[in-house]
Amino acid sequence: MGEPTAVVFDLDDTLYPERRFALSGYAAVATVVGGETGMPAGVLYRFLVRRFRKHGREGLLQALCAAFALSPQEVPRLVEIIRTHGPRLRLPHDSRDVLGVLRARGHRLGVLTNGLPSTQRAKVRALGIDGLVDVVVYAQEHAPEGKPAHVCFATILARLDVHAARAVFIGDHPEKDIAGAAAAGLRPIWLPGRRLDPAPPAAEAVARSLADVPGLVGRLLEVHHVAAC
Structure with missing residues (x-):
């Protein structure tokens, strides 16, 4: 294996x-x-x-x-x-589909989120994410400002029991998500959404939508595997 x-x-x-x-x-x-x-x-x-x-x-x-x-x-x-407040939220179908595809391919799944932990927990419950991923880490329980602090990324890697180079991180914020993940050794994919900014230098790939993510994940992890051989 x-x-x-x-x-x-x-x-x-x-x-x-x-x-x-x-x-x-x-x-x-x-x-x-x-x-x-x-x-x-x-x-x-x-x-x-x-x-x-x-x-x-x-x-x-x-x-x-x-x-x-x-x-x-x-x-x-x-x-x-x-x-x-107890938020009224629903996870978009494309998010649910992408998580299902990645799980079916054998990847361990996690969420690393900034924000007041009690508020973020309420969002996670409302979205039903707990049942779709293996680990949720509330970054500000581990560092006062959360991401991009190294300890936040190290914590979720430890809980997933995966080496940084075998983990891909997807996020929208150039510094907190992309630069932070890269500094911790993860492979960052930038999901800019409506942002029109140039891709952050630390991004190894850019996903124009969540539907792009499974293919990019496969490419990044395969590249790492070939390089390590």
Whole structure:
């Protein structure tokens, strides 16, 4: 039997679009604020979604408070509602399919994710990822800022019991995912999504969609195997 191999994924904006968590959080905020003030939750939610799509997250909750005569001191509490709500999420079919293909090929599978561990655990539960991979590591339980700290990658490699050179990492962030994985000895595949930036120098391959990943994984691990022979 050959040396074991692993494929490790980032979570947010890699296995699912992170904006879906944001929208779920805004729905939770609208429900709470509506219940407390008597304002229709649907009106509050539509305001949040329109502003999010037009301006992004910066100043979003402050704008909600200004538009609906809420105290700006409410903002930290609204942030906490988003962080702690039970998200309504569904794993995209292409993510589920790719994980199934990789598992069928005998790779060990892992997820290494940044973010507040309690929030990330809620996402993993909602997406049903626990049953599709072998290991989930919450990076900020091992380093204050999470990835790209070496210990985060070393931890998931140890839990998967795979050597770094026999592991591929897929992520969207050039520094936290790609540079961090390369520095730890993993083979990085960049999944840029909507990013238009040039590929990070540390990326060994670029996947334009998750559907590209199984073929790229096979190529990278085969190249390593041939080089090692």
